[in-house]
Amino acid sequence: MSKCLHCGVEILDQTEVCPLCHCVVEADGEEEETEHYPDIRLKARKLELAGRIALFVAIVLGTLAVVLNYTRHDGVWWSAIVVGGLADLMLILFFIVENEHAGYRSKTLLLVACTAAYMVLIDYVFGFTHWSLDYAVPAALLVIDVMIVIVMFVNMRNWQSYLLFQIFMILCSGVCVLCSLAGIIRHPLMSYLAFGLSCAMFLAAFIIGGRRARNELKRRFHVM
Numbered sequence: 001m002s003k004c005l006h007c008g009v010e011i012l013d014q015t016e017v018c019p020l021c022h023c024v025v026e027a028d029g030e031e032e033e034t035e036h037y038p039d040i041r042l043k044a045r046k047l048e049l050a051g052r053i054a055l056f057v058a059i060v061l062g063t064l065a066v067v068l069n070y071t072r073h074d075g076v077w078w079s080a081i082v083v084g085g086l087a088d089l090m091l092i093l094f095f096i097v098e099n100e101h102a103g104y105r106s107k108t109l110l111l112v113a114c115t116a117a118y119m120v121l122i123d124y125v126f127g128f129t130h131w132s133l134d135y136a137v138p139a140a141l142l143v144i145d146v147m148i149v150i151v152m153f154v155n156m157r158n159w160q161s162y163l164l165f166q167i168f169m170i171l172c173s174g175v176c177v178l179c180s181l182a183g184i185i186r187h188p189l190m191s192y193l194a195f196g197l198s199c200a201m202f203l204a205a206f207i208i209g210g211r212r213a214r215n216e217l218k219r220r221f222h223v224m
Contacts, residue, residue, distance in 0.1 A: 133184060134188075
């Protein structure tokens, strides 16, 4: 708030000239209380800026790794591991930024899938001895199965919402079993364990859950 020293008029706005006598006004020392509304886009802009900076740094590091690997090639294209790791990191980062309200199930699934794919890439770069398919991918599926069980106990009120996720895990571990039967996976023990655990979890939830489980499946698959 300002006050004209000539005519004593109090000025409520931010003008610097008195509207009556046109003299310069001065602040009276009392701070006017104003309401400040938060900028709802500020956080989004900061995240977008951080994402662009991270993408630039990833491109620079990836390019540097490829150049160094090409100029000092020793028979192993280790730069593919660096580029793949940076790509996985950027994918996870941009998924979190663009899908701020995405559930932890989607984030966990993406994280485990990217990790499994990265293990396959490392295996391929070093000669592809199938350890990634034999152990890393089934182990990732087992980790997801265990996490589903834990989350179902934590979220007991809405445990039936994880039935669809369990069906998805049965399909994923079933693919590993088919790969083992086709000879792509040479040591199928982990794959069989993942498939068995996924089936056992779904069967237990369906039988113990009773009507709630049946209603959830009917709702998900639109079965009357």
